[in-house]
Amino acid sequence: MGDLFYNAAILRATYHREPGFNLFTVLRNNSDEVYLHSRFLAYLLNPKGSHGCGIRLLNAFLEVMEVEGFDLTSATVQAEYKSIDIFVQNSQGQAIVIENKIYARDAYEQLHRYNQLVKREGYQKTWNLYLTLDGSEPAGHSKKDLDVSVISYETDIIRWLERCIPLVAREAGLREAIFQYIELLQKLTSTDQGGKYMEQLKKKLKEGDNLLLVADINRAYKEVQIELQAELWERMRTYQAQTYPEMPEPENTADIDAIRNYYTKSKNNRHFGLYYPLGLVPGYAYIELDHYLYFGYHTYGDDREGGTEALLKLSNQLLKSEAEEGDFFWRYPTQNLNYKNPKMEDLNVLRDTVKQQAIAQELIDGVHVLWLNAFNSAAGPSSVVGCE
Known part of the structure; x- marks a missing residue:
């Protein structure tokens, strides 16, 4: 090898x-x-x-x-x-x-x-x-x-x-x-990758047992992706519990089975994460994966009516959202990685524990701001915290 x-x-x-x-x-x-x-x-x-x-x-x-x-x-x-x-x-x-x-x-x-x-x-x-x-x-x-x-x-x-x-x-x-x-x-x-490079590489793979070795490497690569993503979700959960213990227990769908399905199944394997209930405001402040991680607001289930007005009002007061006008606040982190088909720079970030921790903290800090704003809104008049 x-x-x-x-x-x-x-x-x-x-x-x-x-x-x-x-x-x-x-x-x-x-x-x-x-x-x-x-x-x-x-x-x-x-x-x-x-x-x-x-x-x-x-x-x-x-x-x-x-x-x-x-x-x-x-x-x-x-x-x-x-x-x-x-x-x-x-x-x-x-x-x-x-x-x-x-x-x-x-x-x-x-x-x-x-x-x-x-x-x-x-x-x-x-x-x-x-x-x-x-x-x-x-x-x-x-x-x-x-x-x-x-x-x-x-x-x-x-x-x-x-x-x-x-x-x-x-x-x-x-x-x-x-x-x-x-x-x-x-x-x-x-x-x-250049055509000449790929032609020579394909030729090399056909020699001896190289093709079998690459198949083993591909399987190992997928396992490493699963492990790195699982580590990132664990960093988020740990950081939230230590830094913002006042937040409620999240609905956690980012377990190892969901992560493994994400890399091994072709469809219906996205949209999992951490969903923090907002208490008196019907909905969640959540972190979710759809090939890219993001955080935002959402109401319970498919019925958006209960918390729509309150969450739209909060969304309109927050800054720098990726959402279109009239939709709930959501945003990508600064390090916006493709977890399904990572590029070389994405992989370099994922394997760097310091950068991985920074992503986890930015997402949790962001979702805490959203949760806190909803909590203050339900409790009474309050200034909205900026999500910058």
């Missing part, structure tokens, strides 16, 4: 090259959903765009995403149409709603509300596409009974962009922009 790791390290040092200059990362945060990804994708899709390709880029997109029956004759494309990330429509009453998620999570009933919006505007035939880095499913409350097609940057968007390159071959600036955007997506999805 030592030889395998040594040879892999040599191959990486020889063939792997980090991407060079990239205009997108200079101008914008590489995870900026609205001002980078949605706008650039909408520009390419727009038949009236200055790229001069007409409907060809949009047609290639529909083919890759397997959207059949959409009439391109009068198609128009808008970014951020009434909060819809990318909206494609035509005069025949057809519409495509593309919800673009890099790191954000779904607002309550988000996809369902968008569908109701376009139906009210008279569109009889709609397609709903849910775009994430790795093809993650939307939250159940978001889509309800809506038929949603899940697509990913990692495979679908990159495949479409590769089809676009020959279509824009004579436009050097646009061609280079698409190349650089593909490089950005490969970095975001951790698929930026």
